[in-house]
Amino acid sequence: MSQFKDIKFWQDSEPLECVTRTPEAPNVVTFSFRSPSGALFNHDPGQFVTLELPVPGGPLYRTYTISSSPSRPTALTVTVKAQDGSLGTRWMLDHLHKGMKIRAVGPAGRFSIINHPARKYLFISAGSGITPMVAMTTWLYDSGQEPDIVFVNAAKRPSEIILRQRMELMASRIVGIDLKWVVEEADPFSPWTGYRGMLNQVMLGLMAPDYLDREVFCCGPEPFMRAVREALEALGFDMAHYHQESFSAEPAEAEIVPADNFPVADLEAEVVFADSGVSTRCAQTDTLVSAAKAAGVPLAVGCSMGLCGTCKVRKLEGDVHMVHNGGITDEDVAEGYVLACCSKPLGRVVIEA
Known part of the structure; x- marks a missing residue:
């Protein structure tokens, strides 16, 4: 039992290393990853991860459900299907091979039987x-x-x-x-x-x-x-x-994190990116992601609907109006985090980016 004495679980600060790729169906491949440090994987069955894919002109962030179970914790797998016109998944099928390492964010999501136990x-x-x-x-x-x-x-x-x-x-x-x-x-x-x-x-x-x-x-x-x-x-x-x-363009049920007021289209806002030393002006109806893009500040973005949590950043000053679909916890909000893809600045806002 000595191998279980010092169990360490994978954190997304560590990259994933591809160990196998298995064809499943036309344009469908299962990629299996391990932790380079030997850490085990711990997640709820049904959760997802967001992969940072180094495509030309990238990086590109894509969210995939974990197809493996935490009851088999030595590997993490995603099973991906390349749709017509897909960029990220097509890159994976064409270029992601054994030994390559990629960054991942997560796991995240509440779509799991762990949260809704039942007999049948x-x-x-x-x-x-x-x-x-x-x-x-x-x-x-x-x-x-x-x-x-x-x-x-x-x-x-x-x-x-x-x-x-x-x-x-x-x-x-x-x-x-x-x-x-x-x-x-x-x-x-x-x-x-x-x-x-x-x-x-x-x-x-x-x-x-x-x-x-x-x-x-x-x-x-x-x-x-x-x-x-x-x-x-x-x-x-x-x-x-x-x-x-669902990671489609029609989220099922939005949650609103209250703010003092709502964004107004003809009112100006300012977004300050503290780490980058850059600021930009935009409309209050613009998202933090669009403001970052206009300012040339890179922000990780996955689903763009407030589902995956990839774009979570800490807000240092100011107020935002955030409408999300479960991609952030109440604890994160209490600590000052917001989802940049669905947060709109109300006046001057400073974020850690």
């Missing part, structure tokens, strides 16, 4: 939205107790179901993981006997007849999640037991 779960996902569901299922699988999970994932074709083999391996070892794959169309010359078409109310009722008794977690493109929400609401589901994760 219904996990619904589409595309790469499967990754937090895999992490949470792995956590329950590794707990040694029999879980009760109906696991639904929608994909274009069977060959595009991400992490399918990993899920089917776990489901083959215990009876508490009930997999339900839904595809729009079959692969050529490959028979498909599962669900086919678009996920709908009838399918949900067949997949999980006791859906009213389950805690629901949903992740995927915003139109998909909207359809799931509307289907559950129409079926009389108690939406207090519905949780979703």
Whole structure:
């Protein structure tokens, strides 16, 4: 047991070192990272990290769900899918290889069964939205107790179901993981006997007849999640037991950190960047991120919606109006931190950047 005497956990001040890359589906790769110091990883299943990617003209910050479980703490994995026109993920698929080190911020996020424990779960996902569901299922699988999970994932074709083999391996070892794959169309010359078409109310009722008794977690493109929400609401589901994760342009529920007043478009503000010795004038309706960009001051930015916490900076003086989506804690706010992507200066503001 001597190897556990002095356990050290990874902090994001230390880079991540890529150790393996595993193809999962077309344009989908799982990257596995270790801590160069040998530290273990500690996070909630379902949380995410923001990677600093050294693209040409970069750096570029991109947020990815951790697809590994903290029950397997020696490595941290992200499973990424390159969409049409993507920059960061495409760079990872083309250039990120074993031995390379990159900076990461996190982990962060509250989309986790740790925050909503239940006897029975219904996990619904589409595309790469499967990754937090895999992490949470792995956590329950590794707990040694029999879980009760109906696991639904929608994909274009069977060959595009991400992490399918990993899920089917776990489901083959215990009876508490009930997999339900839904595809729009079959692969050529490959028979498909599962669900086919678009996920709908009838399918949900067949997949999980006791859906009213389950805690629901949903992740995927915003139109998909909207359809799931509307289907559950129409079926009389108690939406207090519905949780979703999204990094799209339509955040689910914003939180307002009170300020003395609200930004006014025709009033001027000043943002002082204390570390850089630079200041700039802008409108009160501009964000701290846009002010920094205009002043040539680099600020790390991830989701740009107040979700990931990548742009957290300490406010030294002044007031801001901040609207966020859970990317900052009450403790951070009490210590003077704000999220630059969704904070607007009210008059003169000094930040640590």
